[in-house]
Amino acid sequence: MSKKELEAESYFSKDFSWDELREEVENNPSFQFHLHPYSSKRTANQNHNALKNAEAWDKFHACHSSGKFFKERRYLLKEFPELASCGENKKVLEVGCGNGSTILPILRGHESIIVYACDCSDEALERTKEIIGAADSIPAKHRFHPFLWDFSNRFPSWLACHSCSGTSSGTNSRDEMGMLNPSCYNEIECCIGGVDFVTLIFTLSALPVDRMPTAIAQCFGVLKPGGLLLFRDYGLYDMTMLRFKAEQQVGYREYMRSEETRSYFFCLDTVRNLASAAGFIEVELEYCCVKSVNRRTGRMMKRVWVHGKFQKPGGEIE
Template sequence: MHPYRMHTFRRVCLAFVTEHLHKLFVRLNSTGRRPPAPLGARILTSHDDIFQHNMWDHVQWTDEDKENARKKAEENSCVQIPLNEQGKFDVEACKYWNRFYETHQGKFFKNRKWLFNEFPELLPLGHESICGHESPSRNGGSGRETETGHNQSVDPSQQLKDENIAECHHLKDAVRVENQAAVQTTSFPGQHAAFRILEVGCGVGNSVFPIVESIKERDAFLYCCDFAPHAIQLVKGHPDYDQCVCHAFVCDISEETASFPFPPQSLDVILAVFVLSSIHPERMQGVVNRLSTYLKYGGIFLFRDYGRYDLSQLRFKKGRCLSENFYTRGDGTCVYFFSKDDVHTLFSNTGLEEIQNLEDRRLQVNRGKKVAMHRVWMQSKYQKVHLKTPPCPF
């Protein structure tokens, strides 16, 4: 291949590999694990059935629903906490959350068994062909064998395609070598694992232990951190905590000088479930920027958090608002409510590519009290790619 064409091809195809590697692997390996539709498939088709289940998926809001929600949020945010009183909720956030875990121990949240339905990327993937094709077998001569065993002349365009596919495999290996080289400069927990996950804001382990149970015997390793020391103490004291596959540590991810027990470019997955919402909006971008440096090329950032006009936002009373869509609870912990645009801006500004950015609207039902409540959550997946170039042309 001509040197110029080779250089251009390498540049274009490397981007293709890193951008599509994870998507292809998920598609090939998720059969039988994914729900019938993202975010569930229990659809309310008749209002008469509303109290038949505790939760309904993909609920459509009427214009009246939207306007009522907007008015409630506007009303409860019209009186904000004075600026000179707001600082403690940011500076002392660790104290408030540590007190929360001391009070509730491990009894407030349930284990997130839904994780692998919505985030199959948390499981180590297989080793199928990255390009989705196998290079054709060659007979060693100038012709190409057909199914009958006879030779026929080579189509130049097909030969170029075959060369491109082989080069694509080569570049996939180059990306893997680059990722591996980044973690071989120092010794760290989980260094020899082929697949590494970090959960930030792990709390008392409601995601940790379902993940630990699922990655055993899979050559995978989980890191989990929280800035509340009591939460990490509870994780380490749990009977299912296993240092062979998990390393829990105290870390305030909102601090610019936060340190981690692994090097940059060493993680396959970062999981943030109901954690970024607890951080001051002005710090969020820096947090995502710093965390993303620890992702490998092809690695993925999984995000789930509160959505704009969720029931919990509309229930706030006047005087609990810190800034637009950002509130403090009675125990001093804080919460932000995201829109799709918020999420996209947050991750795309870091240079990550959107795979999924969904607004999860559900109807939660109290069948005893005959009450239906609108819940809104955001669920997103963003991937770290190597170069911003057009996709590979095959």
Template sequence: MAQKLDMAPLTRANDQPAASTSTSPPPSSSSAPAFDSTSTPTSAPKKARKPRIVLEGTTDEILARNNKAAEPRFVDKLFSTAGKQWNQFYKHHAATPFFKDRHWTLREWPQLAALGNAAAGHDADELGDSTSGSRAKGKGKAVLEVGCGTGAFIYPLLEQYPSARFVAFDFAKKAVELTLSNANHDPVHCHIFQHDLTAPRAVLDGKLAQPPPEFGEPVLEFDFVSAVFVLSALDPAKQAKAMQTLVSLLAPGGSLLFRDYALHDAAQLRFHSLPSASYAANPSLLSDSLPLYRRGDNTLTYFFTADDVRTLVDGAVEAVNAERRSEGRNVVVLEGGVEVVEREMQNRAEQWGCTRRFVHGSWRRVR
């Protein structure tokens, strides 16, 4: 369920200005100019902009505001209708410039350059794993994007590395339709389908085993597995099982690429800065103990610490290895790590800025 970053206009008191990254015009005045019926206007009056939300105070002070959690019954309904909400999300934004290709992935994960290597399977052969035959010989390296959204991750990579093979799925049916309708879609190199990451692994295996005829042999393990802004959209109770699935999909030598929202990100602080009267009936905060929220469109988002993600990955490796030991197979060993990164977003023209915080990590299966 990948989506564009929440770039809502925010500013923090005492922020220092940085170079502008936007060419947006300055905000219009709070009221439209008077209209003279005897004259011919050159353009329609501009609609007044909504006031900017200012994040004043320390992080603790901001989080102490508007911190009443929604009723459990309301939260349960949000979980049960998540598919509907995400479909509406993609339908609403399909005809707008909302979705943008992720050209930043190679900068953030330089290891993706390995997609330019001629043949797949050499890592598996070097590590002596018998599952290397699950990938077609002579084909490019295989990438799985979980929560593909509109294909913003895979298509820029396919353009740069045309020999690579891409498998992708999303929870939302509309997202899959948009990915398949992309002008860059090529069934020779792409296997795209709808799937719920929290479903049993056997369900996913069945779908992986049925690629389009042009795709050739199915891919069951991957050189790269990406989960970008995916786990934050899940029920927290299902995040551990989802991470287990991600780890289990790595081929020997394969890398897990992870990025999601971090605790105290500007988007989280914004929820606590909205007028409490607007959320008196059904607050944005969905838990008294977890940083789980609903957006205005009723999609959900969670904010992680680096330790949260580290614990999820370590637990997933333990669960995967318990199954492999019971089957008499070699255990999985991952090397890598996760950290919180910050990005300063500024717009001098509109006089706003904010600090975005993300948990960013990668792990390589070394055995």
């Protein structure tokens, strides 16, 4: 993507004050249940193990498989210009790739960047492959490598291992889009020695809170020294949070949708503490406060996201 194209992507992140929104929400009686410590008596036990999480997201993506649901994140290179300005053949791990809305601008933005993309949902991966395969002017066959994985578990060793000295004797099973067969993780032709970037875009919030520290630690583990974790997720008092009903609450600031997918809403301190505990150095961390208009109803919506960049110590990104 040219500099002119990047500049053409208009994006604003300070449409309103988060502190003013906080005051507005905390003074509204109808929102009080969002503010108080969660009581487990409100709902039945919601044990959301890894298998159930994958099944829930399969259901979600099956229900939202139409083209209308896909919206390319064109703002991404504005928020994370490192992805467009980095050196040749840099590697990105896109965690929780969903329908590929993050992958497409990354591949468009740099002609030699290599993207490894994982998701716990088969439905999501199939949708991603279709979208990337159909994209015009993106030779992605050797730059896009999707694989099925729940990132709250330990990542496959081929992502970060440095002990490989050549081609493995095992067979590496891939399809025409480079899709790795889950049964062949230990037989990959060659480990890739870590990645330069991990993109964690609206993914961490989908995990149960108690699994978040392990997930962030896994992201730290697969990054090269000096590598960057690029983070964006739902922020506290986002419009979506305020739409949830009390009976949908399954934890403090944590909610469950009808298809049993989860959503957590972050404050800055929560993200900061998770990243610091994993060993990251904070580079940027702030609320993005954006006003958007529902085209059908004309209603103004206040969206809040947390934007962050965190670096693994020990080196620099070119």
